[in-house]
Amino acid sequence: MLKILGKTTSINVRKVLWTCEEAGLDYQQEDFGIGFASTETAEFRALNPNAMVPVLIDEDFVLWESNAICRYLARKAGRNDLLPAEPKACANVEHWMDWQATEFNNAWRYVFPALARKNPDYNDPERIAAGIKEWNHCIGILEQQLQHTGAWAAGDSFTLADIVLGLSVNRWKMTPFEHPSVPAIDAWFERLNQRPAFLRHGNNGMV
Template sequence: MMNTSALTVLGRSNSSNVQKVMWLLDEIEQPCVRVDVGGQFGGNKDADYLAKNPNGVVPTLIHGEVVVWESNTILRYLANRFCAGGLYPNDSIGRSWVDRWMDWQLSSLGPANRTLFQRIIRTPVEQRRQDTIDEARDQNAELFCLLDRFLERSEYLGGASFTIADIAVGPLAYRWLTLPVERPHFPHVKRWYDRLCEREAFRKHVVEVGLS
């Protein structure tokens, strides 16, 4: 039987990982309560939070008696739980395309993008070092070049239709295309990103939140 209990997301709105989860919940029309945790709000190292999420990071999803952490796992859980087969294909081949890009986001793009973001947005102006910013920018450019080559032959990361792979990568694409750095023009990434910007949930939970 499907768990119909209320959904609660623990995490601040300006976390890209929280943004993924909120974006998906809007896409599948599942209401939730979001509680500010982490960053300037703190609380993520408290004993009560660590009992739910031993990593002490955000987000954490609470669904009745179920607690799920790791943002990409939360995306998969929600897609499976609410039968969002179009967003997370049921067939093994289609699902493998979604999973590989979600894993790539977690292992490759995420760390590089976070470093660039922190060296600009989370570092006071007087402490910023242009050489380290340029280094992080170049790492991101290499990864988005890879993404651009793939998107030359695919509408979305999972194939012809929008999936949770696009949700996993989308907030980082927003950061890359919005941060004040020089970057190469990747036409296929831009075309894909413009399609994301047509989605109300993306604008609400990512673009309108901004960089902070």
């Protein structure tokens, strides 16, 4: 059975758990991270030298980086609907996944701990304002894409792109600041809410 190391409060662990359920893969999840088993041990660093979660263990195969894990899981399950085999369709899904991991997630690096976590170390009003502007800029890109597709992030069908972006948009929605009107995203988010795995691992009250 697949083993997933990482606490369920982690946004990156939750995308992996959601992918497992969408792909119909059985897994065992073990809590690692702050408040649980330490990732700062020699044993854990042997699995992931970054000392971060999640980590996937599949027999003698170990993998870290959440989006890479999601890709592996979809391919292991033979779920070409989640990650197409055809090169162009696959690239279309993967470029939205990569954008999520780089541009989208980097936009909230300052504003999220400031406003959602109330971390006193993140208290610069100019950086908070800049972070909100950049975060909303990324949301605008996704809004345009969903207006174009009228359905899902990468086109007409649900894919891994929707999983990784769904977690990120949930975080944006739950962080307290004034949000612009995004009707296409709101409609897409309602479609995500029809998926039981999203309600368990995405829109479940956690940010």
